Amino acid sequence: MEDMLIIAGQKIRNRLLIGTGKFPDKKIITDVLTHSNADIVTVALRRVDLNSNEENILNYIPDQCTLMPNTSGARNAEESIRIARLARASGCGNWIKIEVISDSKYLLPDNIETLKATEVLAKEDFIVLPYMSPDLTIARMLVEAGAAAVMPLGAPIGSNRGLKTKELVKIMIEVIDVPVIVDAGIGKPSEAMECMELGCDAVLVNTAIATAQDPVGMSKAFSDAVKAGRLAYLSGLGRLSENGKSSSPLTGFLYE
Amino acid sequence: MKLTINGKNETIEDVMTIMQLLSKKQLNPDTIVIEYNQEIIPKEKLNYISLKENDNLEIVSFVGGG
Numbered sequence: 126m127e128d129m130l131i132i133a134g135q136k137i138r139n140r141l142l143i144g145t146g147k148f149p150d151k152k153i154i155t156d157v158l159t160h161s162n163a164d165i166v167t168v169a170l171r172r173v174d175l176n177s178n179e180e181n182i183l184n185y186i187p188d189q190c191t192l193m194p195n196t197s198g199a200r201n202a203e204e205s206i207r208i209a210r211l212a213r214a215s216g217c218g219n220w221i222k223i224e225v226i227s228d229s230k231y232l233l234p235d236n237i238e239t240l241k242a243t244e245v246l247a248k249e250d251f252i253v254l255p256y257m258s259p260d261l262t263i264a265r266m267l268v269e270a271g272a273a274a275v276m277p278l279g280a281p282i283g284s285n286r287g288l289k290t291k292e293l294v295k296i297m298i299e300v301i302d303v304p305v306i307v308d309a310g311i312g313k314p315s316e317a318m319e320c321m322e323l324g325c326d327a328v329l330v331n332t333a334i335a336t337a338q339d340p341v342g343m344s345k346a347f348s349d350a351v352k353a354g355r356l357a358y359l360s361g362l363g364r365l366s367e368n369g370k371s372s373s374p375l376t377g378f379l380y381e
Numbered sequence: 382m383k384l385t386i387n388g389k390n391e392t393i394e395d396v397m398t399i400m401q402l403l404s405k406k407q408l409n410p411d412t413i414v415i416e417y418n419q420e421i422i423p424k425e426k427l428n429y430i431s432l433k434e435n436d437n438l439e440i441v442s443f444v445g446g447g
Contacts (some may be wrong), residue, residue, distance in 0.1 A: 144447025153424045154445070169446025172387040172439065175411055181412040182443050195446050210443055214414045282447070309447075331447030 128359060130326055132251040132304055133273040135191070138164040140321070141351040142193070142306065143344065144331025145182060147283075152183045153340050166190045166304040167222055167329065169197045170212050183217070193254065195222040209246050221246060222276070222308075223255040234265045240270060247271025254307050256366035259293035264301050274303050275337035276329065279320065280310025283332045288315040291323065298324040314343075314350035321354025322362060385437045393432070400427040402438075413442045 130137040130325065142165040148154050158166060166186055194212035202225065209221045223246070225238040239255045240263060247253050252273045256261060259277035267275055277294050280286035287310060288294065298305045305324035309316050317328045324332035330347055337343035384391050393402070399417065403410055415422045416439035417430060432438075 146447045148445060151445070167445040167447055170414075170441050171444045173408065173442050175387065175406055175408075175440070178407065181409075182445055183412065192443075194443065197446055201435040210421060211414045211416060211439075212443075214423070215443065217443075329447070 130304060132165075132215050132254075135252075137191075137327070138162065138354055139348065139351075140327040141286045141317070141348045142167065142308075142327055142329040144329060144332065145186070145335075146331050147335040148340065149294025149335075151180065151182060151185045154182070155187065156341045157334060157344040158187055158190060160341050161348040162331050163187075163344075164189075164191055165193050165220070165327075165329075167193045167331070170208055171198070174343050179189040191220060193220040193222050195224045195256075196242070196246035197224045197226070199225050199242075200227045201225060201235070202238040205238070205242040206245050209242070209251060210249075212284070213251065219250060221254070223253060234258055234262060237292075239263075239275035240266055242270050243267050244270040254306070259290045259297055261293070261296055261300060264297050268301060268303050272303060274306055274326070275301060276306045278309040279307045279316070280312075282309045285333055286310050287312055288319050288323075289373070290318075294320070294325065295323055302349045314346045317347050318357075321351050322357045324358050327351070339347065382432065382434050384435070387438070387440055388417060397432055398428055399430050399432065399438070403427065403440075404427060408440065413440055415440055 130140055139162055143163045144167045145154050196205040196208040199208055205223055206227045213219055223239050223242050226232050226237045227235050234256050236257050243253050243255050254276055255267050255272050255276045256276045264275045279288040306327040307320045307325050308329040311330050312333045320328050334340050334343045410424050418437050
């Protein structure tokens with residue numbers, strides 16, 4: 126059977142989701158998304174700067190990508206809902222990554238406000254992917270409220286610190302029925318692979334690719350790591366053991 | 382006439398529709414979303430709304446983000 130990630134009934138071509146922030150040049154975004162064969166791509170919504178004639182980011186995102194605007198900048202459910210509705214009015218689909226942050230030092234999400242926003246937006250037929258602190262109870266409530274997937278953080282946004290929340294994410298993978306996507310904090314391909322080996326359905330990476338010396342090369346490395354990690358998960362990892370266990374037969378020596 | 386556009390006060394001389402304001406600002410209506418007095422305005426209606434004193438406009442578009 127083909128191993129395919131499905132979110133809200135849509136087949137997703139790539140388990141590496143890519144964020145478009147912090148790239149040194151917009152042209153690189155096109156190369157990154159094309160070479161890594163990206164499917165779901167995040168963008169943010171901001172006030173237009175009336176004094177500069179900056180080119181629209183959508184011109185740099187290949188047509189085959191699924192656009193997932195985030196609600197970054199929202200400090201509560203109400204602001205997040207407002208941003209989501211504005212994003213949908215752009216005519217670029219109904220996917221939304223809910224991101225509600227009221228903590229400016231660690232940029233940790235507000236799970237309670239995120240839940241409130243999810244309840245409202247799912248009823249308005251958005252495909253809702255909430256970014257959250259890994260908490261099983263809230264994750265269950267998000268699914269109940271209509272979240273199409275849940276996106277626990279690995280470490281604070283942009284910190285490149287890796288999957289620090291491993292034990293909690295593992296529990297969510299085991300219990301939660303919708304896709305679990307690690308979003309934020311993944312700094313290296315090996316960390317993305319770790320998420321996938323654990324059984325995550327996908328990972329979302331932005332900073333680690335955008336700020337690499339060669340973002341295109343790094344996006345390929347991440348894409349391969351995600352594929353390898355997924356295959357390892359599906360293949361079933363070997364058991365852990367405290368003692369050494371010989372890989373070669375222990376009988377039939379010459380002196381026997 | 383005084384307006385608030387993206388949180389800043391602006392004065393415009395003539396009566397105009399939202400669409401006319403956008404062309405004056407050289408903004409492509411296909412790449413932006415307009416919130417007019419807290420209400421999202423579909424593109425096809427931009428031609429039919431005339432701006433008036435103390436109106437509040439938010440003009441937003443997509444940027445890079447994670």
